[in-house]
Every structure is written in C-alpha cells, then in structure tokens.
Amino acid sequence: MTVLDVGAVVGGLRIDAVAGRGGMGVVYKAHQLALNRTVAMKVVSPELAGDPEFRERFRREARLAAALDHPHVVPIHHAGEDDGYLYLTMRYVDGVDLAAMIDEKGRLEPRDAAEIVAQVAGALDAAHARGLVHRDVKPANILVTRPAGRWHAYLTDFGISKELAGNAITQTGLVVGSLDYISPEQLEGHDVDGRADVYSLGCVLFQALTGRVPFPRDTTAARMYAHLHVLAPTPGQVVPALTGPLDAVLARALAKRPADRFATAGEFGRAAVAAAAGLPVGWAPPASASQLKPPVTPAPPTSHPSAPYPPPPAASRPPQHPSGPQAAPAGRSRRWWWVGGAAVVAAVVVGAVFVVPTLTGAAPGPAPTPTAQPDPAAPAAGRVVGTPIKVGAGAYQLTGGSGFLWTANPGAGSISRIDPTTGTSTDLPVGGAPNQVVIGAGKAWVWNYSSAITPVDVASGTAGELIRTEQQISRIGQANGSLWLTLPDKDAVGRIDMTTGQWTGELIPVGHRPGPMSIDGNMIYVVNQTDNTLSTIDATTRAVVGAPHNLPNGIGAVEAAGGRIYVAGSAGMAVQGATDLTAADLVKLDGASGVTPGANAVWIIDTDRNEIRRLAPDLRSPLGGPISGIGKGAGDSQEIDGVLWFLNADDATVTRIEPTPL
Known part of the structure; x- marks a missing residue:
C-alpha cells in the first residue's frame, strides 16, 4: 500500500x-x-x-x-x-484505539468496558436511524479518550465500511472486513441491518472483558465456521471471576440468528451497563437471591431549582387537572424511535415514512401522498416558555402522573420528579440504569433492564423492595390496577398487582417475542416483533381481543392515544385500523424521529432541523409553523393538559412549550 x-x-x-x-x-x-x-x-x-x-x-x-x-x-x-x-x-482525536488499549491492559474492568461499549452503541443507533449499517465494528475502529477522568469513546470509519462490506466474500474467497468480529449473516451474504453491528459490538465487549476474541482460531475457514455454527463462550468461561449477569447479556448479543439478539445496539449497551453494575438481567436464568441487590435506600433527594414557569395566557390556558398534570395515558412512553424494525428507547430516526388509515373498520385507501413540508413563514405552532428544568444525567424518557412530570435517568441511576408549577426537579436514586418509569397507584414503577421492578413512593421518594419476576422484560405500562409487562421469552404479557406489589405469575399468550406496548384506557396494544403482528388485550377481562392484525415488516413501536393507535418502524408509520396494514400505505415525513399524539394534533420532533412540528392527526397537514429553540438533543415529548413538554436528552433538561391555539 x-x-x-x-x-x-x-x-x-x-x-x-x-x-x-x-x-x-x-x-x-x-x-x-x-x-x-x-x-x-x-x-x-x-x-x-x-x-x-x-x-x-x-x-x-x-x-x-x-x-x-x-x-x-x-x-x-x-x-x-x-x-x-x-x-x-x-x-483528529488525540487518544488511543480500543485495540491498543486492550493490548496494553490485557482486559478492562467490566464497568469501564460496558461504559465504552454503551457509548459506541449510542453512535450505532444514530447511524442505523440514518440508514447506515457500519459492518466493521471492531476495537481498532473505536477511539478512546479520558477527559476529566471519564471515558469518552468515538466510533470511526462510517461512510465506507457499509458499501465495501456489501459482499462479505470477494471473488477470490477472501473476506473483506474483520473476521474476528463479523456477523454470521454477513458471512452468508444475506442482507443485514443494525443487528449485525450488535453482534460485532458483542465481540468487542467480549474481547474487552476477557482480553481475547470469542473465536480465536488459526485459520480463516475455522473462524468463519465458528461464527456460523459454534456457540460463543461466555466471559465467565474464559475468566471465572466474570461469571454473572454479563454472561447472559453476551449470549444474547452473540446469538446466531439476528431475531434472537438485542433489537438495537442501544438496548445492548444499556443491558451491559446494568449487568456490569451487578444488576440482575431479565433474560438470564432465574437469579439466586445472592445475585439480586437488596432494596435501594435512596440517598437524600437532590433538587434542581429552576425559574418558575409563568402561567399560560388566559386565552390559551386549558382546563387544569385539580392535582397537577394528568398521568400520561397508561403505559405510554413518548420516546419510541424506530431502528432496524424495533423500537429504540434512546435512538434517533430520520426520514421516517408514515401512513394513516382510519379506525372505523374501513380498509385503507390508496397510498396517500407525502405530507406537506412545514411552512417556515407560518406563525409558529407554539413557543418556549420559561427556563429549562434540569433533570438527572442521561434522561431520555418523560411521562406524567400524580401532579408531576417524571424522567428516567440511566446515566444517574435515578428518576426525576418535576413540579411543573415551580420548575423544580428532585432526583430520586433508584440504582441501576432506569429505562422506563410508569406512574400509578401512588407509586412510580421503575424498570432498569433487570428482571425486577422497583416501586418508589410518589410523595416521599422512598424506594420499596424489588418485585422480582425472573422474566425477561421488554416494556412496562399500567392499566386497571396492574403493571403490565411484555415478556418476549414467554411470548406473553404478564402483570404485577399494584395494590399488593406482587408478581402474579399470570401469563397472557400473544404472538412471538412481544416487545413494544402502549395502553389507551384499558386496552393494551402489543407488537409481536417476530410475527409482525399487533395483539390487543382488554386489561379488565385480562383476555386477548380478537385476532392479531398483520403489520408490515420492521414495525417496532406502538403508541395509543385517544382512540388512535400508531404503529411505526424503519419502513414507516400508520394509524392501525380494524384491518391489516401493508407496506403500500405510506406517507413520508422527512426528519421525523417520533410522534406525540395530542388532544387535537400530533407533535413531531424533527431531528434534521432541530424543530418540533404540529400536524393534523392524519399527519397530512401542518398546523402552524415549526417551533425552534429546542436544541440538538432530540428527546422525548409529552402533551399534558394542553401543554407540550420536551426532554432534551443532550443537556438533560425539560422545557415547557405553550401551543398556539388552533
């Protein structure tokens, strides 16, 4: 060369x-x-x-x-x-690549390795949302620095690896790429998505933990065969001191079938961080009591005072709930970007495609035309009011309930309770890496990628005893006095009685590998990711309603609100009606990263322009001009009592936006 x-x-x-x-x-x-x-x-x-x-x-x-x-x-x-x-x-990054770091240290401490891999996973999610599959994730393509005593990782070599590795094997039989980290589907010449990068990143984490690749072999043929047919060892089999939750995390990341892996790199990264912290993981074999941490006794709550928000103008002030913000419709988590066919809690998607049939039972009509682009000259659909409220580090989920706003903060191991009247937030430590918080029955129910749920008293902020399910959990939501859990390994939905705080063990069968879930009233909507179907459960009767609806390939998210059921995936978005959906019913919304249904509109976060747009519920017509000034940290959003709240994930703040009256 x-x-x-x-x-x-x-x-x-x-x-x-x-x-x-x-x-x-x-x-x-x-x-x-x-x-x-x-x-x-x-x-x-x-x-x-x-x-x-x-x-x-x-x-x-x-x-x-x-x-x-x-x-x-x-x-x-x-x-x-x-x-x-x-x-x-x-x-130019003045650091060292991870390969050299492993060569020098032999192996990394589990928490260091998990932190670095989780950062790379975030980069991959962002790339996958743009339609880029890296295909050459390896330690040499990860640069590591340590500013201010904390690791900071950079993923390199975007833009050329995708196309270069498009054919895994050249005409001469030589593999293009890095055989120690290549996914089975790449070797077989199949089409790949972001889960191929999950496999490669799993190989990286394995090497960072153990000091060796999963399949050290002497010949090219032997390495190829191992990736295709040999079960990956666990870190604990190589380094006995590592035996524990990380074994199960790596087993899933290194599964031969893409469908058996983590749906997104971000999900894998967060699971690795939780496991490295010694937490139980839901997809592990039933954990012994010694593997489960005792109930967390929170440290004194940390308050973040912020300038109070002025009340909205009288003309636009909606009726107020007597006790503050209403709870979000049960089980709803607004932040559900989609990548590679699966919902992503902390990723960004761009150029999503949407479709809107009706809920009346009529079959969808012809494919609608692309939604009109926002008119920058039109009066803005809303305005930012007051000073952003600081919340816990790494916040990415926003919900409402019991008179407060709430965020889940995996970076801080906490949830934040926000008083929207005073603009003050209080961090409530819960341990682990909280991914989702749901409010009901006077408690905040926190799931942090373990097999257990932590109940936190809304008023005092005190964490109760862990509710142990010994199940792999994918999503949580609340309705009719129960906390509902999708359980992909059981092909079922389970529940916790919120009055007794007990795992009931009751399983309601749905489709294969249920994951994304949303609840509207007492109706539970679940996406079965392997079947590409949508199941409906009545929370009152605890029974499946009707036959599942077929969905287009790649649907990985569902959001139900006000009688509208939005489903979304890498190929598009729809409002689910009484009939099956097909990929032919598409409307395009450039730059969209997610949707927040409101009372009379739909809010779209536009990551291309760093704006929020308001559209008619059918997604075809803009209702006012874009709202700017929200920053680059495209995060969650939620409409409560006619006010839109926006979570900026980059700087961990929540901002109030007063919509312009329609």
Missing part, C-alpha cells in the same frame, strides 16, 4: 505522520493549511479509488456519514479528491 511522504500536500492538507493503516487505506495526522488546524485524513487505497462504482458509493456514504451529529461519532469534515487521491478528513 502506497504511503504518502511526511510533508506532502494533498487537497490542501499537509501530511504530518501516519496515524494508522487498514484494509481500505491509510490514516494520517494532517494539518489543514487553510484553517490552521490538525485533522485526521484517511486516504483510500489506489486499488479501490480506481473503481468508479466504489468512488460513487464512497461519495454517497460519506455524505450520509457527514450528516451524523453524535457525541460518539468522529465528525467528518470533508470528502474530496486531489491528483487521484480519494480522501476523507475528520476530527
């Missing part, structure tokens, strides 16, 4: 040193002369650069990758060509 001389100038960049080498080219530390800054410059090998088809794919994928704005993705500055050299420039 040709290496440029130090001091050579290509594309206005002076080569200062070789930073690394790979199968696609050489990475240099370079100086951008026009801007007087140091950058990383990747120059593609001449063999690939001379292929016209590769060049076009390279440019297209580089543009997509450059659009990624994520704290754990190395930003791409420019893609260009000079004197036959095809190159990318990106931020």
